[in-house]
Amino acid sequence: MRSHLLLPALLSSMLGLLACGAPANPAKSNLMDQTTAGKNRCVVQDDQAKLFVVEWDATDAATFESLANRDVVFARYEGCELRLIDGCQDGSVAGRYGTYREPVLTSGAEESFVISNQDELGAKLPLGALTLGGEISAKQALELKYFVAGSVTATRDEVYQSEIADNPRCASATHVVWGYTLGSYRLLARDATHVQAGASFKGIGASGKHDEQSQALRQAGDFEACTKVDNHACQVPIRLTLRPIRDGQPPALADTLPTPSVATADNPALGAAQQMMNTVQLQQSASQKMMAHDGAGCLADLDKADAIDVQGRLGRLQLRARCAMRAGRCDEGKKLFRESRRAFYRDNNPTGLASDATIDMEVEQMAQQECSTASGGGKSVMNNALGLTQQIMQAGMQNDAGRCIELGRELKKALNASKDPMSNQMASAGLQQAARCAAAGGRCAETKELYAAFAKAFLNLDGPDVDSAFEQNIQCKP
Incomplete structure (x- = not known):
């Protein structure tokens, strides 16, 4: 590049x-x-x-x-x-x-x-x-x-x-x-x-x-x-x-909050309804930014929502935890997620059967799913594998064998860096898709390279077994 x-x-x-x-x-x-x-x-x-x-x-x-x-x-x-x-x-x-x-x-x-x-x-x-x-x-x-x-x-x-x-x-x-x-x-x-x-x-x-x-x-x-x-x-x-690019710093939080209109100031009920609507819009915006992997942008929207609606903070805590993880603040995100799970079990499981060990396991699972890492290209390994797989599918629909090969090799690196079974399964599925795309473009040497990585990760095959599986499942003509 x-x-x-x-x-x-x-x-x-x-x-x-x-x-x-x-x-x-x-x-x-x-x-x-x-x-x-x-x-x-x-x-x-x-x-x-x-x-x-x-x-x-x-x-x-x-x-x-x-x-x-x-x-x-x-x-x-x-x-x-x-x-x-x-x-x-x-x-x-x-x-x-x-x-x-x-x-x-x-x-x-x-x-x-x-x-x-x-x-x-x-x-x-x-x-x-x-x-x-x-x-x-x-x-x-x-x-x-x-x-x-x-x-x-x-x-x-x-x-x-x-x-x-x-x-x-x-x-x-x-x-x-x-x-x-x-x-x-x-x-x-x-x-x-x-x-x-x-x-x-x-x-x-x-x-x-x-x-x-x-x-x-x-x-x-x-x-x-x-x-x-x-x-x-x-x-x-x-x-x-x-x-x-704007000079200086972003405006302070207080300067970005919605300004109540004269009508809402004179009508408490209308003001409360407007406040609720503003909070819902900010939470929706935060969710969209989280899905787009803009963790910092998500946190900024949640800060505004919390400033408007302090009592609703707990209901937004899990979203805040995930956004903190995606923003590179993994330890903070884990702490917030643990707090949200404790609140959930306190309200929904009064028997107290959910132990600290259960919550710790849930926290680690969420961290593995969401925390940004250098090995994941600035995302979690799972999210990186998912994103690359989606790009491979799009390149395949465009019959772009070269792009499939490039993305497949990136996915291969992500697979090597992952220790999570779910991430590995996702990555191996993308590798198989990349191999089929490369085969459709007549790039047979690269097809075999990508298929071998898939076979090793997903089928636990190596050596002659890979060659046999390749001949049975992939057709490639230069």
């Missing part, structure tokens, strides 16, 4: 002009650089930037997805140069700075826009402006067709400088990738006269009939899969939403 991605950028309006031939009057070009349009081609005008990533190849997209599967992704974005920073994370705690929620899939529609000159290129596709500038002329324009199949957003609205200040690998970061859209795209070079007359937007228009006169410059994803029930092939990242 590359240490970073460097996306070409528009360094100045002069470079775009050179791509179409030297200007007749250099003074005019310098004047253009000083105008509002010239200066602002690569300037973000609002608080967030939305950038199409048409320069990414399959490796770039896979690298981004690998980072996003564990943590929010940080970047350095200046002018129109974007560099993703893969080191801005905590190796022992996944999601320390936030993670991403599950994708929200939509029915979607095909959309498009036309780029006819250098100014439009800098405004609409700034990350591709340097390399694509030479594709635009009086006779040729660009058209980007894309299909949005879903979107992904971060578990936290903001990231503050103080939260990453102790990590030197984050020093160059200026933005966080707050969200991204999934889908497919095609970037076409077209006859300028045709696209001006026939450009389509949201699937309406005549541009489709000019496809035979176009040349595909870039494409990713499968447009045909976008309208199918199984649209995994139409879920590549196509556009990023960047938000700047």
Whole structure:
């Protein structure tokens, strides 16, 4: 995996002009650089930037997805140069700075826009402006067709400088990738006269009939899969939403609590109902962040809920324990979980049959399931194995043998680090899936490697027995 991605950028309006031939009057070009349009081609005008990533190849997209599967992704974005920073994370705690929620899939529609000159290129596709500038002329324009199949957003609205200040690998970061859209795209070079007359937007228009006169410059994803029930092939990242890293520290807890309205202040019953609703929403948000492996974000929501509803703290204690474990605070999480189990048995088992030994066993089981570890890639070994297995299944549906092999080898390492039978069983099932995926892609040597790891872990086979089981259960043709 590359240490970073460097996306070409528009360094100045002069470079775009050179791509179409030297200007007749250099003074005019310098004047253009000083105008509002010239200066602002690569300037973000609002608080967030939305950038199409048409320069990414399959490796770039896979690298981004690998980072996003564990943590929010940080970047350095200046002018129109974007560099993703893969080191801005905590190796022992996944999601320390936030993670991403599950994708929200939509029915979607095909959309498009036309780029006819250098100014439009800098405004609409700034990350591709340097390399694509030479594709635009009086006779040729660009058209980007894309299909949005879903979107992904971060578990936290903001990231503050103080939260990453102790990590030197984050020093160059200026933005966080707050969200991204999934889908497919095609970037076409077209006859300028045709696209001006026939450009389509949201699937309406005549541009489709000019496809035979176009040349595909870039494409990713499968447009045909976008309208199918199984649209995994139409879920590549196509556009990023960047938000700047905020200066200073996050606001104090008291400043983040919901402010009672005038109506609730004058009506105690209404105020109590609003308080309950706020608490429920915060608890739901905390649960969602816990599932997304944002332990610290979960704890922040629970702090707010406890400040509003002190009496309900005990009912949220088990969730707080799991979030503390996922946030890398395992000892604290175990203490909280023990407290929650004692309260449970006190209320539900008055006979006192549940001994300290029983509670201790439950605490250790929960810790093994939830506590983040370096060997688990910043997650528990079980959660890491589950996550890798899910990614292998998705790669298999996309017939991506290379990705299956990469993930299978990661799962193999997780299996070697695990001493938990349930985690091992989960990991071995993922290894079998990875082997079948590799076989479907004709990668027979890697198929046997992954199947051997599965057979040893799940079937307790070795040597010639593995060879025999492989021949009976796996069919692979190079």
